[in-house]
Amino acid sequence: MxxxxxxxxxxxxxxxxxxxxxxxxxxxxxxxxxxxxxxxxxxxxxIFGSITAATPENPRVAVTDASLVASIGDQIEEVPVDSVADAEQLVRDGDVEAAVVPDDSTPIGLRIIADSSEPGGLIMLLSQSPPVELLNPDAIxxxxxxxxxxxxxxxxxxxxxxxxxxxxxxxxxxxxxxxxxxxxxxxxxxxxxxxxxxxxxxxxxxxxxxxxxxxxxxxxxxxxxxxxxxxxxxxxxxxxxxxxxxxxxxxxxxxxxxxxxxxxxxxxxxxxxxxxxxxxxxxxxxxxxxxxxxxxxxxxxxxxxxxxxxxxxxxxxxxxxxxxxxxxxxxxxxxxxxxxxxxxxxxxxxxxxxxxxxxxxxx
Known part of the structure; x- marks a missing residue:
């Protein structure tokens, strides 16, 4: 044939x-x-994939001491303040999503101030994560x-x-x-x-x-x-x-x-x-x-x-x-x-x- x-x-x-x-x-x-x-x-x-995958803007966070957020500084927008009272006022006014202030009474030496709900994203950023070792980093x-x-x-x-x-x-x-x-x-x-x-x-x-x-x-x-x-x-x-x-x-x-x-x-x-x-x-x-x-x-x-x-x-x-x-x-x-x-x-x-x-x- x-x-x-x-x-x-x-x-x-x-x-x-x-x-x-x-x-x-x-x-x-x-x-x-x-x-x-x-x-x-x-x-x-x-277009839908682009919208859903778009990276949200970094949250605005009031800080009295930049060293408190040194580990996540590139993932938030820092708003420096002179005192805890100033930080609280910015949170009440809605100018920032939350504030990170020093607190010696806590194990990690800092405290988060928020308005009406816990800022879950900020809490996760500040959480300590163990190092990860990838055995096959080039795998798809x-x-x-x-x-x-x-x-x-x-x-x-x-x-x-x-x-x-x-x-x-x-x-x-x-x-x-x-x-x-x-x-x-x-x-x-x-x-x-x-x-x-x-x-x-x-x-x-x-x-x-x-x-x-x-x-x-x-x-x-x-x-x-x-x-x-x-x-x-x-x-x-x-x-x-x-x-x-x-x-x-x-x-x-x-x-x-x-x-x-x-x-x-x-x-x-x-x-x-x-x-x-x-x-x-x-x-x-x-x-x-x-x-x-x-x-x-x-x-x-x-x-x-x-x-x-x-x-x-x-x-x-x-x-x-x-x-x-x-x-x-x-x-x-x-x-x-x-x-x-x-x-x-x-x-x-x-x-x-x-x-x-x-x-x-x-x-």
Missing amino acids: TTPVLNTGSTRLIGLVAQREISTRLRSKSFLISTGILLALVLGGI PGGLAYLVAFGFAIVFFAAAMNFGPTIAQSVVEEKQTRVIEILLAAVPTRVLFTGKVVGTSVLAFGQIALIAATAIVGLTVTGQDALLVGLGSAVIWFVVFFVIGFVMLASLFAATGAMVSRQEDIGATTTPVMMLVMVPYFAVIFFNDNPLVVAIMSYVPFSAPVAMPLRLFLGTAEWWEPLLSLGILVVTTIGLIAVGVRIYENSLLKLGARVSWKEALTR
């Missing part, structure tokens, strides 16, 4: 079919609205690892679930309206299949690039760009895996869409492909802290686009592992494209009842 070798004429026709797919989607209000909503959600999430925190895993997974999942069913619906619509017969009179089946996959993939890559650009600008403007620097090469590898992995899924969606002639039946053939997207998505989310599971998933073609970049971010993958994983993904993609072409060719002109898998795979 081999994929066709394309000549110059075929390449031109593929470009025309891809252009038709792109222009049709760009004229769709639902596509433009959904893209706008996605961008708004991304930007809104970044669990919360950050989960965030990166979720980010990679949601991008791949959203692209597959947004554009995959769309290409299947496009194929079914052409069968329902009999437009496919006109198209096949001018364009070979394999060229039509390839053009649809290419056009849908270009749209998906463009939308993801737009979302990524929005996220980068938003994170930079709000001062949250430290994570971008930390991701480093993991993002580059994710892009490479994403491109190949999406083409693989788009081919399957196009093929399974050709197996039915009505939009109501499309779920029967595309559900297995959706499961191939959903299972790895949830698995990476739930098992991102399990090195063995993530390592295995980094070699499974349908989960590798998320699992391998995650391992690279965590520093748990050897230099050769992404190359091996990518090779497996490329070989699998080529094989599934060939399978998709056969299903597409065997099913496209069969109208009426749903084409069985046996009929679709055999000539």
Whole structure:
């Protein structure tokens, strides 16, 4: 089972079919609205995160002796006063949140003066904490690892679930309206299949690039760009895996869409492909802290686009592992494209009842 070798004429026709797919989607209000909503959600999430993570202003604290708060001087705004009475007056007037004054009767030699409630934050700052020794200071925190895993997974999942069913619906619509017969009179089946996959993939890559650009600008403007620097090469590898992995899924969606002639039946053939997207998505989310599971998933073609970049971010993958994983993904993609072409060719002109898998795979 081999994929066709394309000549110059075929390449031109593929470009025309891809252009038709792109222009049709760009004229769709639902596509433009959904893209706008996605961008708004991304930007809104970044702004919300910036607001919730914003560091509050240091509390204003009246002090009669700066040495009393020497250990936390950079975490409060000191308001020097000459006496305890002056400190109390500032607290009553609401000019300061609290006051720290000397008191020899207490074990620590100081006392906090507040108005109507205890200043819990100031008390915690003044509390004595034991020194902490980190055995693995360079390890990625669990919360950050989960965030990166979720980010990679949601991008791949959203692209597959947004554009995959769309290409299947496009194929079914052409069968329902009999437009496919006109198209096949001018364009070979394999060229039509390839053009649809290419056009849908270009749209998906463009939308993801737009979302990524929005996220980068938003994170930079709000001062949250430290994570971008930390991701480093993991993002580059994710892009490479994403491109190949999406083409693989788009081919399957196009093929399974050709197996039915009505939009109501499309779920029967595309559900297995959706499961191939959903299972790895949830698995990476739930098992991102399990090195063995993530390592295995980094070699499974349908989960590798998320699992391998995650391992690279965590520093748990050897230099050769992404190359091996990518090779497996490329070989699998080529094989599934060939399978998709056969299903597409065997099913496209069969109208009426749903084409069985046996009929679709055999000539």
